[in-house]
Amino acid sequence: MELSLISSIALATLIFFLFKIATRQTSKTKLLPQPWGLPFIGHMHHLIGTLPHRGLANLAKKYGSLMHLQLGELSTIVVSSPKLAQEVLTNHDLTFADRPINLTAEVVVYHSSDIVFSPYGEYWRQLRKLCTLELLSAKKVKSFQSLREDECWNLVQEIRSSGSGRPINISRRVFGTIALIVSKAAFGKGVKDLTEFTDLIKKILTEMGGFDMSDVFPSKTFIHHLSGKKARLAKIHNNVDNILNKIFSETLKNRSNTSEESLLDILLRLKDNSEFPLTVDNIKAVLLDVFAAGEDTSAATVEWALSEAIRNPRIMEKLQAELRETLKGKARILEDDIRDLSYLNQVIKETLRLHPPGPLLMARESRESCVLGGYDIPKKTKLQINAFAINRDPEYWNDPECFIPERFEHNPTNIIGTEYEYIPFGAGRRMCPGVGLGLANVRLPLSNLLYHFNWKLPNGVKNEDLDMSECFGAAVHRKCDLVLEPIF
Ligand code: HEM
Numbered sequence: 001m002e003l004s005l006i007s008s009i010a011l012a013t014l015i016f017f018l019f020k021i022a023t024r025q026t027s028k029t030k031l032l033p034q035p036w037g038l039p040f041i042g043h044m045h046h047l048i049g050t051l052p053h054r055g056l057a058n059l060a061k062k063y064g065s066l067m068h069l070q071l072g073e074l075s076t077i078v079v080s081s082p083k084l085a086q087e088v089l090t091n092h093d094l095t096f097a098d099r100p101i102n103l104t105a106e107v108v109v110y111h112s113s114d115i116v117f118s119p120y121g122e123y124w125r126q127l128r129k130l131c132t133l134e135l136l137s138a139k140k141v142k143s144f145q146s147l148r149e150d151e152c153w154n155l156v157q158e159i160r161s162s163g164s165g166r167p168i169n170i171s172r173r174v175f176g177t178i179a180l181i182v183s184k185a186a187f188g189k190g191v192k193d194l195t196e197f198t199d200l201i202k203k204i205l206t207e208m209g210g211f212d213m214s215d216v217f218p219s220k221t222f223i224h225h226l227s228g229k230k231a232r233l234a235k236i237h238n239n240v241d242n243i244l245n246k247i248f249s250e251t252l253k254n255r256s257n258t259s260e261e262s263l264l265d266i267l268l269r270l271k272d273n274s275e276f277p278l279t280v281d282n283i284k285a286v287l288l289d290v291f292a293a294g295e296d297t298s299a300a301t302v303e304w305a306l307s308e309a310i311r312n313p314r315i316m317e318k319l320q321a322e323l324r325e326t327l328k329g330k331a332r333i334l335e336d337d338i339r340d341l342s343y344l345n346q347v348i349k350e351t352l353r354l355h356p357p358g359p360l361l362m363a364r365e366s367r368e369s370c371v372l373g374g375y376d377i378p379k380k381t382k383l384q385i386n387a388f389a390i391n392r393d394p395e396y397w398n399d400p401e402c403f404i405p406e407r408f409e410h411n412p413t414n415i416i417g418t419e420y421e422y423i424p425f426g427a428g429r430r431m432c433p434g435v436g437l438g439l440a441n442v443r444l445p446l447s448n449l450l451y452h453f454n455w456k457l458p459n460g461v462k463n464e465d466l467d468m469s470e471c472f473g474a475a476v477h478r479k480c481d482l483v484l485e486p487i488f
Pocket residue numbers: 115116117128136289290291293294295297298301356357358361362363424425426427428429430431432433434435437438439442
């Protein structure tokens with residue numbers, strides 16, 4: 001039995017390679033560079049044991065900034081240079097404006113009816129318009145200013161109350177603060193079961209990674225069942241839906257009492273006025289985006305910025321000096337005090353360059369065939385843009401692996417580099433619509449932690465020895481929580 005299985009695999013492999021050789025000789029199309037592959041899984045094995053953005057960056061060093069990978073049944077191209085990213089995100093932006101089908105989004109996020117996963121078309125266009133004009137407009141972001149100030153002040157008080165020199169799990173505290181801000185912005189009073197809800201969001205993000213067997217074999221439903229993924233996703237969906245149902249019924253009961261509209265209030269108003277044909281499930285899907293895209297990304301950025309400042313005492317001193325000289329002993333930080341602090345902004349930009357929370361942006365898919373970099377790209381090809389590799393391309397950045405905020409001092413780069421050498425929020429039609437809210441949720445918590453406290457690593461660990469390992473999920477954050485001792 002065993003022997004016949006081995007000989008079947010050997011025969012299949014032989015046929016596969018013979019087929020490859022035969023088609024290579026006869027094909028007239030220029031083939032994209034690619035590493036060696038295996039039957040069935042294609043090039044998946046090249047990513048085993050590595051974080052996908054790092055694995056893909058290493059492969060690009062060998063096979064070039066435009067390469068092809070067969071990931072299971074998904075024919076995927078990977079772009080790893082600013083020049084090609086610019087070509088894709090400008091000339092071919094419309095061609096690559098779709099997202100590939102994602103099992104997690106299908107099952108959990110109400111059949112992909114959110115902003116992130118809905119296919120390019122009228123429904124998605126309307127949702128984006130809704131973001132620009134209402135949900136994520138500069139005015140709306142500003143309307144949550146006092147909410148952010150209050151929650152950051154609570155964070156400072158909590159840290160103070162636990163005492164000077166006592167270790168604090170900064171990762172958890174920062175995530176908790178940002179989760180509270182997002183939850184109150186989304187639902188007014190916030191979510192009663194916030195811990196349960198944010199745990200569910202984290203589970204969604206983990207399942208959404210995009211590189212497990214169920215993701216790369218979207219048509220092989222037996223894999224989704226055998227791996228248990230389908231059942232896990234259904235359970236997560238039911239739990240999330242129950243919590244959202246409770247919030248909806250409470251909001252509908254108390255609607256007349258709200259002074260400042262929450263994001264849910266806005267969505268219900270638009271639904272009532274029939275300005276946009278939204279169903280209750282559509283609203284739930286959009287709100288899930290706000291949590292999934294808005295919490296972890298900002299929390300990871302604060303975590304990485306603080307980690308880099310700890311490792312670089314010169315940068316920490318300069319940051320604290322800027323804040324303390326500007327605020328002159330003021331007890332509570334208001335957003336208007338810190339909006340234009342140049343070094344703080346340079347540190348945040350440099351953090352997003354070296355530690356983009358979405359290092360591969362969000363996968364896209366071609367809606368039609370096109371020619372890219374001289375190669376024919378068929379319709380329905382998956383596209384990954386490696387922002388992690390692009391943000392540290394040595395042709396564009398000196399000492400690309402070093403954390404040097406000053407590189408942005410005389411650099412006009414704001415959220416996209418002029419030559420697409422900096423794309424932490426993506427670019428083009430499907431660029432992040434939450435930049436304003438995301439940065440506001442980074443700037444204030446980070447400023448508070450730096451202004452009110454000095455920090456040191458516990459157990460006499462030296463600053464330069466801080467472990468900077470990453471963990472891959474929908475947002476790349478620290479592998480080990482950042483634990484620090486506040487000194488005040
Ligand atoms: C530091 C914070 C953030 C970072 C670094 C970030 C990064 C990104 C990236 C890289 C993408 C993919 C863009 C592409 O495919 O080209 C994206 C998409 C998206 N982001 Fe953000 N994001 C942040 C905060 C937020 C916030 C606060 C929200 C909303 C509350 C948000 C909502 C979205 C949505 C809805 C999309 C999908 C857009 C579409 O497909 O049309 N993001 N984000």
